[in-house]
Amino acid sequence: MFVGLPFLHHRAAWGAAALLALAASLPAAVPDFKGAAVSFMKKHCYDCHGEKQKKADLDLTKFKDDTNILKEHKLWKSILQQVNSSEMPPKKQPQPTPQELAGFNSAIENSFALAEKKSPPDPGRVTLRRLNRTEYNHTVRDLVNVDFNPAENFPADDIGHGFDNIGDVLSISPVHLERYLAAAEGIAARAIVLDPPKPPTRTTASIFLEPGGYGTENSTRPVTRGFLLNRQKLTLAGDYVFRVRAGMTNAPDGEPVRLALLVDDVEKQVFTVTAPIKKWENLELNLPLPVGEHTFSIKYLNPVTSGVTNRMLFVQQFQVVGPADTRPEFQQRVAARLVNTPDDRKLREFTQWFLTRAFRRPPTPAELDRYLKVAQAAADDAKGRWEAGVQQLLKVVLCSPKFLFRVELDSLPRYPGAHPLDEYQLAARLSYFLWSTMPDDELLALAAKHQLTPALEHQVRRMLKDPKAESLTQNFALQWLQLERLKTFAPDNKLFPNFDERLRRAMLRETELFFGEIVREDRSVLDLIDADFTYVNDTLARHYGLNSGGDASGRGRGGYRSRGDNSFNRVTLTGKERGGLLTHASILTVTSNPTRTSPVKRGKWVLEQILGTPPPPPPPNVLGLEQQKQLTGTLRQRMEQHRENPACANCHKQMDALGFAFENFDAIGRFRSKTDEGPIDPSGTLPDGKSFQGPAELKAILKGKQELVVRNLAEQLLTYGIGRGLEFYDNRALNQICAQTAKADHKFSALITAIVKSDPFRLRRGTQLVKQQEGAE
Numbered sequence: 001m002f003v004g005l006p007f008l009h010h011r012a013a014w015g016a017a018a019l020l021a022l023a024a025s026l027p028a029a030v031p032d033f034k035g036a037a038v039s040f041m042k043k044h045c046y047d048c049h050g051e052k053q054k055k056a057d058l059d060l061t062k063f064k065d066d067t068n069i070l071k072e073h074k075l076w077k078s079i080l081q082q083v084n085s086s087e088m089p090p091k092k093q094p095q096p097t098p099q100e101l102a103g104f105n106s107a108i109e110n111s112f113a114l115a116e117k118k119s120p121p122d123p124g125r126v127t128l129r130r131l132n133r134t135e136y137n138h139t140v141r142d143l144v145n146v147d148f149n150p151a152e153n154f155p156a157d158d159i160g161h162g163f164d165n166i167g168d169v170l171s172i173s174p175v176h177l178e179r180y181l182a183a184a185e186g187i188a189a190r191a192i193v194l195d196p197p198k199p200p201t202r203t204t205a206s207i208f209l210e211p212g213g214y215g216t217e218n219s220t221r222p223v224t225r226g227f228l229l230n231r232q233k234l235t236l237a238g239d240y241v242f243r244v245r246a247g248m249t250n251a252p253d254g255e256p257v258r259l260a261l262l263v264d265d266v267e268k269q270v271f272t273v274t275a276p277i278k279k280w281e282n283l284e285l286n287l288p289l290p291v292g293e294h295t296f297s298i299k300y301l302n303p304v305t306s307g308v309t310n311r312m313l314f315v316q317q318f319q320v321v322g323p324a325d326t327r328p329e330f331q332q333r334v335a336a337r338l339v340n341t342p343d344d345r346k347l348r349e350f351t352q353w354f355l356t357r358a359f360r361r362p363p364t365p366a367e368l369d370r371y372l373k374v375a376q377a378a379a380d381d382a383k384g385r386w387e388a389g390v391q392q393l394l395k396v397v398l399c400s401p402k403f404l405f406r407v408e409l410d411s412l413p414r415y416p417g418a419h420p421l422d423e424y425q426l427a428a429r430l431s432y433f434l435w436s437t438m439p440d441d442e443l444l445a446l447a448a449k450h451q452l453t454p455a456l457e458h459q460v461r462r463m464l465k466d467p468k469a470e471s472l473t474q475n476f477a478l479q480w481l482q483l484e485r486l487k488t489f490a491p492d493n494k495l496f497p498n499f500d501e502r503l504r505r506a507m508l509r510e511t512e513l514f515f516g517e518i519v520r521e522d523r524s525v526l527d528l529i530d531a532d533f534t535y536v537n538d539t540l541a542r543h544y545g546l547n548s549g550g551d552a553s554g555r556g557r558g559g560y561r562s563r564g565d566n567s568f569n570r571v572t573l574t575g576k577e578r579g580g581l582l583t584h585a586s587i588l589t590v591t592s593n594p595t596r597t598s599p600v601k602r603g604k605w606v607l608e609q610i611l612g613t614p615p616p617p618p619p620p621n622v623l624g625l626e627q628q629k630q631l632t633g634t635l636r637q638r639m640e641q642h643r644e645n646p647a648c649a650n651c652h653k654q655m656d657a658l659g660f661a662f663e664n665f666d667a668i669g670r671f672r673s674k675t676d677e678g679p680i681d682p683s684g685t686l687p688d689g690k691s692f693q694g695p696a697e698l699k700a701i702l703k704g705k706q707e708l709v710v711r712n713l714a715e716q717l718l719t720y721g722i723g724r725g726l727e728f729y730d731n732r733a734l735n736q737i738c739a740q741t742a743k744a745d746h747k748f749s750a751l752i753t754a755i756v757k758s759d760p761f762r763l764r765r766g767t768q769l770v771k772q773q774e775g776a777e
Helices: 016-024 033-044 066-071 073-084 098-118 133-144 174-191 329-339 343-358 365-381 386-398 423-434 441-448 453-465 467-480 483-487 501-520 538-544 585-590 599-610 635-642 646-660 695-704 706-722 728-743 748-756 767-776
Strands: 201-205 221-223 227-234 238-248 257-263 266-273 281-289 292-300 313-321 533-536 569-572
Touching: 033 098, 066 073, 066 098, 073 098, 073 728, 098 728, 133 174, 133 467, 174 386, 227 313, 238 257, 238 266, 238 292, 257 281, 266 281, 292 313, 329 343, 329 386, 343 365, 343 386, 365 386, 423 441, 423 453, 423 467, 423 706, 423 748, 441 453, 453 467, 453 501, 453 748, 467 483, 467 501, 467 706, 483 501, 483 585, 501 533, 501 538, 501 585, 533 538, 538 585, 599 635, 599 646, 599 706, 635 646, 695 706, 706 728, 706 748, 728 748
Parallel strands: none
Antiparallel strands: 201 313, 221 313, 227 292, 238 281, 238 313, 257 266, 257 292, 533 569
C-alpha cells in the first residue's frame, strides 16, 4: 500500500533518470493525466486503492483529471516516489513496463509543471519567529559588545524540518519570559557600568618572568643577555602602560645599559638605564592594545661581551596598567556619541541609533518618543546621569517583542500579489541566514539607501568571507549533517577504549574546518561528496593511522606533519579511501551503533542528508537485526536474510548497498580490512543497476548524481534561510536556484546568491495568495 512521505521535490532516487531518458525518446506529445496516468492506475493501482478496497485509506479513482491532484500535491509526490523506487506495485503483482512508468511519470510531472507556469509566484507563509538561543547570543554580542552566553539558561529550542530556527516550532513559554527579564538585567549591567573601577595594575615579580630557571639577588633578576618576557590576557581594549622597574651596576667603561621594550615581539621604544639597583628606574611605554593575549618583553641591547667590565642589568618587576578607561566597550561608544552631539539632541539621537540596530529597522516616531521617555526618566532619577538612562533603555529594549522576534510588517498590506520585503527586512533575513545575528552597519546603510537588493551578490561574497560566517558551519552544517548527535554518542568503551572526549571533539572539528573551507574558499558544493583534502590534528591523525610522511587515506600514508601542539593541519589526500564528508569519522560514528557499524543507518543517512530521498518509515512490528535470532552468518548475510521479508525488501534494497560501501570503516571511523567474521566486502549494486567496489567508486557515482545532491543542499539551505518547511509551490524557485548554481560550476557562493535572490527569500505573499493558501491548507 502507499504510505505518506515527507515533501519530495524530484523524481525517485534510483531509476528516475533512466525513466526520464526513456520518456524523452517517446513521441513528442506529452502523456496527459486522463490518458497515461488513469490507464496506469486502472491496471496497477485500483485493485488495492479503489472504490471497493481502500488500502491505506486511499481511493485513487477519485482523481479523474489533474485539477484535483494539485490539491493533493504531497500525496502525489509520495506516489511518484514509491512507484519509481519499485515499492509499488507490490512485487507479487504484475509490474509496469518501462514505457508505462515513463508515461505515468511524465503525466504527473507535466501536471505540476503546467500548474507552475499558470500560477503566480508564491513565496509562501513565514510564521513570526523569535530569536533562537544562538541568534539571541550573537545579536546581543553585536548589539552591545558583550560576548558571553546570556541564553544559556533559556529553554531548549525545538527542531522542525531538521533545524532549530523554524518559526512554526519556536514556541514561547512563561519560562522564556522569566529568563528574558533576567538576561536583560545581566546584559545591561555588563554593557553599562555605573561606577567603573580604577585601572587595574598587573604586577609580575622578576622571579616569575620567562625564561625561568635563573637566580635572583634581593628579589631582583640579573640579566646578562637576551630577553625577559611575560604574557597577559587583556579582556578590554584601550590605552595601557607597560612599566619595567630596572637598574644597573656600575660600568667601568662608562657605557650605560640600553634595553628595548617590546609588545608582541615588536620593538616599541629603546631606553637607557643609568640608575643603580638601589635607586630603581621606571621605564614606561604607553600604547593602545586590543582584547586578547599579549606578550610584554625587554631585550638587553648591549650585554657584556668580555670579562673586562662588570656592567649588568637588573630587573625587579614588570607592570601592565590599564586600560585607562575601564568602562565596557559599548559604554565608551555611547559616551562618544553623547559627547559629540549637541546637548538637546544627545539622548534622542543615541536612542534613534540604538533602536534601529536592536529592531533591525528605524523606529517609528511614536516608538522613539516612548523609549526616549524611559531613558530620560531613569536618567533624571539618577540625578541626570546618562549611564542610568541608557542602562534602563537596554533592559526595556531587550525585553521588547520587536527585539525578541523577527518581525516583518507588510508595507503593502492590501497588495493582492506577491511583493518584495522592505530593504531592512531583507537585510535581517540575509544576516540571520549567513551570520545568525543582526545586520551590520554596512547592510543597514544599504537598506537605508534602498540599495541592498541590487548589491546582493556582492554582499553575499563579503559576508561569506567574514569570520561571522562560521555560524553557517556551526548552525546550519552541523544540524544538516545531524552531528549534534555526536555530542552524546557513547560507543561501547570495552570495544572502543580509545574513544574519549578529545577524539570526539577532533572528529567534530574536522568536519567544521572542512565545511568552513568550502564556504570560505568558494569551492564547488560537490566537493562535499569527495575532496582531495581534510583537516587533522595529532589525535585524529593517530585515529586515522597516519604517520609522519603518510597521507590521510586511513592507511598510514601521506603528508601529515605534527606541530607538537595538537593543532589542526590541512592535509592533502592521495589515497582513495577517505575524502569528503562521507568518510569523516564524525559522520561514520553517528551513523553507527554503540557496538558495531550499521549499514542501514549509513545508507539511510546518505539517502536523507545527501540525496534528499528519504525512505519511508519502517513497517510496524518488524524486529531489528539483533532480535532476529534465526538469522545466521556474516552481517552482510544476515542483512540479506532480513531483506527476504517483503515488508522490508524495497527500502533495504536502497539503503543496504549504500551502507555496505563504508564497511571498511568501523563504528568510530577507523579503517579496517577485515573483522572477526572475515575479510570485508565493500562492493554493492544500487537499485538503478550501477555497481561499485568500495567507497571511492560509490562517491564517484554520487557525484554523478549532482542534480540530486545540489537540489537537496539547496532545499536544506532554503529551509534554514527562510525558517519554514518547503511546499510544492517552492518547486519553481528550487528549479531556478539549481539552474543558476549549475551555470556557476556549483560554487558555494553561487548557490547562496541564487537562494537570497529567489522569490521565497525576497518576497512575501499578497492578500490574494494568503486567501487562496489559507483555503488550501
